[in-house]
Amino acid sequence: MKATKWTKKPLEPNWFRAEEEKSVADKVYDQLRRQIVTLQRRPRDPLREKLLVDEFGTSRTPVREACLRLQRDDLVCITPKSGTFVAPIWIPLVLDAHFLRMAAETAVIKELSVKISDEQVAELADIVERQIEARKANELAVFGRLDELFHSNLYEFAGHPHARRAVERQKVHWDRIRYVAIPDMQHTSEVIHDHNAIVEALQKRDPVLAERAVVEHLRTLPDYLEGLSRSRPELFETKM
Amino acid sequence: MKATKWTKKPLEPNWFRAEEEKSVADKVYDQLRRQIVTLQRRPRDPLREKLLVDEFGTSRTPVREACLRLQRDDLVCITPKSGTFVAPIWIPLVLDAHFLRMAAETAVIKELSVKISDEQVAELADIVERQIEARKANELAVFGRLDELFHSNLYEFAGHPHARRAVERQKVHWDRIRYVAIPDMQHTSEVIHDHNAIVEALQKRDPVLAERAVVEHLRTLPDYLEGLSRSRPELFETKM
DNA sequence: GTGAAATATCTAGTATACTAGATTTGCATT
DNA sequence: AATGCAAATCTAGTATACTAGATATTTCAC
Structure with missing residues (x-):
């Protein structure tokens, strides 16, 4: 048994294993x-x-x-x-998760608004349609999943799936907040309005309008957090 | 022994342990x-x-x-x-690490340029000074550490340390590239020039100028990556 | 010599055992 | 009853043992 044989590398290990149990x-x-x-x-x-x-x-x-x-x-x-x-829900962590998401998604939308295809615009519009239906049927879980899909599609279409992963790893802290107060009907209405604005801006291929729509969509979250942390202080931690 | 005693939570566990061995x-x-x-x-x-x-x-x-x-x-x-x-060094991962960094740092600089203090501007200027010295002394390792410090200070001063963490977790893929080709003297010269432009823009509290300076600083990296991956294909992987 | 089956060996995933240190408990003393 | 102290007990970190499956090597028929 030659020692050299044991140290040689495998020719092609499975770097891209499709299915992983x-x-x-x-x-x-x-x-x-x-x-x-x-x-x-x-x-x-x-x-x-x-x-x-x-x-x-x-x-x-x-x-x-x-x-x-x-x-x-x-x-x-x-x-x-x-x-x-x-x-605890660390407020600085949630705020930075939000900051990062805002930064990434405005950058994504700016790129996307000059290169998105008609089919992709249609797909985003379709998601918003299904969100409207989910709202009517009062299916908040479905609505939430469609919301996730809408935003993740922005990253996918822009060709930045790994940036999305990094943002989502932080977003988990924000997700926890969504369960402190289950989103109500008024909230879903605003989300649909904002998503429609984003789709329209993309349809017009207007980067400035698209960026403004994204900022508008994510703008209100910090104030919301402020209110929640006051009403449920036992869940939060301000310093980190 | 009462069972309830065993299920009660500790009054105040060490959430913020200062020193961790x-x-x-x-x-x-x-x-x-x-x-x-x-x-x-x-x-x-x-x-x-x-x-x-x-x-x-x-x-x-x-x-x-x-x-x-x-x-x-x-x-x-x-x-x-x-x-x-x-x-392998996954090119899509490096590109997205770069995309995320660009997105985060432009957002950081925009916030920072309206709220940075004079002391903080001076501190950044001092780092650039020390970079110039490190360049003269041909100390590339020191230069690199100062580069890290410059950028991390931008996040710290803007009040987004956790966003920095998320970006840095991705940046490791870019760091690996820095060892494929050790940065040369010309590169350090460009870095100093760009950093000076950023400091000047911050000094003027000019968000537009500052953002432009950051974009300029990070703009060339993808092309550089392209060249490297051609000359050292055994280190890279294009699909992921 | 060639190819395929049989065998040996190595791997990561899991289970279990052990350790040092932090916390809690209970008791003795006041 | 309050307090200080020692023993009991729980914890996470580490070490080791075992398994199933993938890979590499050898064997053997032709």
């Missing part, structure tokens, strides 16, 4: 994350590894990996030898 | 990351857990944790039951 750790992560974002687990709740192990029926390793990932997402705080806790 | 896993992560970014470990090199364990003198667990974090950073590819490899 989820590991146990991934499933635990997904579920815990969902629970935290939806406030089923609330800020400052302890996350006892032992209980999670019993709940998920796994060993400590996948649970621990999930918690470590959540820590990197700023969704849990881990204090060695002490405990793991659901992180 | 680094775990073994953190050290392994830092070192591996540095090796990958500086191309001491090159794209497509296998990362054998056993060898790393011997090298770092730890058990598998911290090494594995480090690799998982690197995977989330898109710096390594893990194929279950097969192997772990240093990821």
